[in-house]
Amino acid sequence: MKIYNPISGQKEGFVPGGDEVKMYVCGVTPYDSCHIGHAMSYVIFDVVRRYLEFRGYKVKHVQNFTDIDDKIIARANELGIPAHELTGRLIDEYFEDMDALNVKRADIYPRATEEIPDIVRTVQGLIEKGHAYEVSGDVYFRVRSAEGYGKLSRRDLDEMSVGARVEVDQAKEYPLDFALWKAAKPGEPSWESPWGGGRPGWHIECSAMAIKYLGKTLDIHGGGQDLIFPHHENEIAQSEAFTGAVPFVKYWMHNGLLQLDQDKMSKSLGNLVTVRELLQRFSADAFRLFVLSSYYRSPLSYSNEGLAAMEKGVDRLRRAAKVADDEAQGHPLDAESYRQRFVEAMDDDFNTAQAVATLFDLAREINRAREEGAPIRDARRTLRELADVLGLTLEEEVHLDAAPYIKLAMEYELASAGEEQPASYYIDRLIEKRHELRRARDWSNADKIRNSLAEMGTMLEDTPQGTKWRQER
RNA sequence: GGCGACGUAGCCAAGUGGUUAAGGCGGGGGUCUGCAAAACCCCUAUUCGGCGGUUCGAAUCCGCCCGUCGCCUCCA
Numbered sequence: 001m002k003i004y005n006p007i008s009g010q011k012e013g014f015v016p017g018g019d020e021v022k023m024y025v026c027g028v029t030p031y032d033s034c035h036i037g038h039a040m041s042y043v044i045f046d047v048v049r050r051y052l053e054f055r056g057y058k059v060k061h062v063q064n065f066t067d068i069d070d071k072i073i074a075r076a077n078e079l080g081i082p083a084h085e086l087t088g089r090l091i092d093e094y095f096e097d098m099d100a101l102n103v104k105r106a107d108i109y110p111r112a113t114e115e116i117p118d119i120v121r122t123v124q125g126l127i128e129k130g131h132a133y134e135v136s137g138d139v140y141f142r143v144r145s146a147e148g149y150g151k152l153s154r155r156d157l158d159e160m161s162v163g164a165r166v167e168v169d170q171a172k173e174y175p176l177d178f179a180l181w182k183a184a185k186p187g188e189p190s191w192e193s194p195w196g197g198g199r200p201g202w203h204i205e206c207s208a209m210a211i212k213y214l215g216k217t218l219d220i221h222g223g224g225q226d227l228i229f230p231h232h233e234n235e236i237a238q239s240e241a242f243t244g245a246v247p248f249v250k251y252w253m254h255n256g257l258l259q260l261d262q263d264k265m266s267k268s269l270g271n272l273v274t275v276r277e278l279l280q281r282f283s284a285d286a287f288r289l290f291v292l293s294s295y296y297r298s299p300l301s302y303s304n305e306g307l308a309a310m311e312k313g314v315d316r317l318r319r320a321a322k323v324a325d326d327e328a329q330g331h332p333l334d335a336e337s338y339r340q341r342f343v344e345a346m347d348d349d350f351n352t353a354q355a356v357a358t359l360f361d362l363a364r365e366i367n368r369a370r371e372e373g374a375p376i377r378d379a380r381r382t383l384r385e386l387a388d389v390l391g392l393t394l395e396e397e398v399h400l401d402a403a404p405y406i407k408l409a410m411e412y413e414l415a416s417a418g419e420e421q422p423a424s425y426y427i428d429r430l431i432e433k434r435h436e437l438r439r440a441r442d443w444s445n446a447d448k449i450r451n452s453l454a455e456m457g458t459m460l461e462d463t464p465q466g467t468k469w470r471q472e473r
Numbered sequence: 474g475g476c477g478a479c480g481u482a483g484c485c486a487a488g489u490g491g492u493u494a495a496g497g498c499g500g501g502g503g504u505c506u507g508c509a510a511a512a513c514c515c516c517u518a519u520u521c522g523g524c525g526g527u528u529c530g531a532a533u534c535c536g537c538c539c540g541u542c543g544c545c546u547c548c549a
Contacts, residue, residue, distance in 0.1 A: 025549090026549070027549090028548095028549070029547085029548080034549095035549090037548090037549055038548095038549050039549085040549075041549035042549075044549090045549095069547080070547075071547070071548095153476080153477090153544080153545085154476060154477070155475090155476070155545075156475095156476095159475065159476090202547080222549090223549060224548075224549030225477095225478095225543070225544075225549085226543080226544070226547095226548050226549070227548075227549070228477095228544070229476095229544065229545065230545090230546085231548090254549095255549070256478085256543085257542095257543070257548095257549075258549085259542080259543090289497085290485090293485070293486060293487090293496080293497070294485080294486055294487085295486085295487075297478090298478085298479075298486090299478085299479080299542065299543070300485095301485090303484095303485085305484075305485090305498085306484085306485060306498085308498085309484080309485070309497065309498035309499080310485090310497075310498080312497085312498065312499095313496090313497050313498070316497090316511095316512095319511075319512085320512095323512090345487095351487075351488095353486060353487045353488095353495085353496075354487060354488085354495070354496080356486095356487095356496070356497080357486095357487070357495050357496035357497080358495095358496085359496090360495095360496055360497065361495090361496075364512095364513085367511095367512055367513065368512085368513060368514095370512085371512065371513060438507080441507075443507060443508065446507090446508095447507095447508070447509080450508095450509075450510090454510095459510065459511090460509085460510070461509090461510050461511050461512095462506075462509080462510075462511090463510095463511075463512095468510095468511090470510095470511095
């Protein structure tokens with residue numbers, strides 16, 4: 001396997017440090033609902049994790065919640081609730097959203113507020129080693145003391161136009177020094193520390209938690225490209241300074257950002273689509289396919305048209321994965337070459353676009369073999385297995401409101417008012433009715449039923465095994 | 474201003490030195506069907522933003538130009 005390493009700028013062979021792949025993914029700061037940019041990132045790293053497991057690696061996956069920061073405090077104040085109540089609520093929502101997207105849960109989800117002792121210990125260690133200093137209750141990291149600062153984001157301290165966009169804080173020794181610990185202002189949530197009441201700075205909790213749960217050296221550390229600077233650069237600086245182990249991370253992975261209407265989708269710009277809004281219109285499979293049809297490092301532009309196209313595509317895969325096997329005779333379709341292509345693609349820095357293409361080719365081959373009457377059971381199983389590596393369930397998500405179907409069934413005297421069978425019951429009745437009409441060669445009335453159902457998104461297909469229906473979104 | 478990406482068919486998107494430039498969506502034609510739908514088959518970029526250069530050979534390497542975007546500030 002090869003993974004692109006942003007520090008060297010090249011794809012490098014993947015060799016984990018031990019038996020277990022140590023993987024850390026930057027989690028969310030829960031001050032608002034998850035949007036599809038987050039979803040994209042977590043889908044990508046979910047696939048990284050699934051693929052590693054598929055390849056036989058044992059993976060320990062840790063993902064944090066930064067559940068204390070300025071925005072959380074501001075938002076909680078706005079809503080008039082304690083910060084922990086806000087974050088608790090949003091973390092629950094996060095899990096619901098990710099479950100709906102079929103994102104596997106990480107092994108551990110540490111929260112900054114529950115790791116304060118370790119964070120304090122880390123800050124203290126950095127002070128003792130001369131990499132950090134305290135100024136009236138705040139503690140800053142001494143960027144100048146960090147070996148190779150800027151190696152991830154390719155920045156040179158001397159060339160950075162300090163203060164060009166941010167006001168320089170006079171308390172710091174050096175403008176780019178960043179806060180490890182922030183003294184609490186009155187009324188803010190705070191924790192005790194050797195420097196008085198306060199809370200952790202943004203970057204330190206990731207280092208403290210990663211080191212605590214995964215050790216001094218991580219195999220994979222993931223996040224959005226927007227985290228490269230300053231977040232990940234600072235994580236490297238403080239982690240390496242604290243543990244002395246270099247590198248802190250063997251393979252950094254950064255996903256390109258999701259764009260909407262030409263701009264990056266972000267909370268601060270307000271141009272976002274939440275995961276819930278997305279899932280009202282499209283299936284999780286369609287979204288995953290959308291994300292996985294391009295390279296994880298490239299930016300991607302969200303559009304409803306694009307998602308709709310993926311919905312059609314995923315439908316093809318679903319059908320191929322579902323088709324009946326019958327009692328086919330002859331040489332079974334061998335899907336081994338497709339599995340190989342899939343593995344080859346994924347081995348090359350998770351080339352999911354090629355992997356997806358392989359799935360479509362296999363689907364076509366399955367359909368063709370079925371038409372020729374060859375056994376396809378094994379091939380279908382392979383399709384499902386490979387789809388699962390990409391987190392695609394290939395299951396239809398049908399939840400129909402029975403009311404319009406009852407109404408239609410009543411027109412044909414197939415139901416009476418007050419009945420409450422599920423929608424599928426009435427669809428079956430209507431299909432039977434249509435059969436009668438077709439047997440009587442009353443095509444126009446038979447077509448009328450089919451058209452009425454189609455208007456509700458229920459599409460009929462006449463096959464040798466009888467009439468089947470499926471629901472379109 | 475500094476750093477970094479990217480520009481491939483109607484749309485999305487792989488491919489990064491050498492047989493016919495993946496795949497999806499859309500479009501056209503056909504097979505099947507009462508008609509459809511689904512599925513399958515065929516077609517849909519002689520060409521990879523533009524101009525030069527290196528090379529036996531470039532979408533792929535180099536230079537310049539044009540255009541788009543991200544980061545440099547909270548962000549997945």
